């Protein structure tokens with residue numbers, strides 16, 4: 001089976017890598033797989049011995065070849081704004097981070113009955129893209145996360161917060177890594193996260209954020225999974241975008257926008273365009289005008305993200321006045337535009353601040 005555990009050294013298989021169908025093929029009759037899924041994803045039980053309605057023989061077989069412990073929580077940090085940052089450890093000694101964001105209702109842009117929590121997931125340890133404003137990229141690339149290592153972030157966070165299985169959550173692949181650079185495992189993880197017998201997180205609640213790997217966007221669109229897509233645009237001309245997002249040297253703005261025009265989106269949703277707004281770099285009105293021109297014809301929403309300063313960066317956070325002017329211009333021309341409040345700044349959990357690190 002391709003795309004499962006990333007190293008061959010670990011002989012135990014990560015059970016969170018497996019779809020329900022795959023487990024059903026291992027353990028017949030098929031209802032047994034549903035029982036296991038129920039324990040893992042509805043009760044968050046990770047000790048096979050506690051799966052009381054599973055036969056003794058099956059528990060023994062599970063213990064022999066599967067592990068629930070390929071990912072462990074190393075550290076949890078709590079922000080004053082309610083966000084929590086999780087540092088996870090892998091079986092091969094690496095670490096990666098995810099963030100639980102508590103959104104205000106009006107900020108989530110959803111109805112009152114909808115989810116008010118968003119989990120920002122990592123898809124890789126490190127990142128190959130190397131965006132100029134991002135701490136993750138500065139640490140280089142270590143390896144892809146397996147699907148199970150992606151899914152385990154959600155299971156751990158739900159369990160740690162005592163969330164009921166049916167609690168609505170939004171998922172954004174905006175943590176460490178470029179999700180479309182780990183295409184196979186991310187698609188597999190979306191399938192496991194969406195399973196009605198498991199975590200049951202609807203694809204329309206899952207957003208893939210990409211720096212713009214045009215062929216992979218096309219490939220994802222063809223799968224028609226129902227997920228949302230966000231493009232990290234950040235600049236309105238190729239010279240600047242190539243400096244900020246080096247992926248632009250492979251697929252420029254026009255190429256990426258051309259592919260996005262054909263991406264299937266839920267009729268109730270919009271394509272998201274992320275725009276990190278940096279003082280004296282891309283926060284002027286001329287950029288706002290060009291952005292409006294570029295997005296003409298898209299059912300789009302622009303998310304303005306204030307640059308989050310970090311050690312060693314030469315960029316600065318823009319003034320709220322320039323951000324508001326930028327936003328008001330777009331809104332006045334009919335382009336939906338929100339300013340995303342930075343969450344978890346005090347615990348370095350905001351956009352572009354995640355990286356591999358030790359627990360102390």
Ligand code: SF4
Nearest residue numbers: 127130131134137177
């Ligand atoms: S912003 Fe995203 S794609 Fe760019 S370096 Fe950071 S993690 Fe990678």
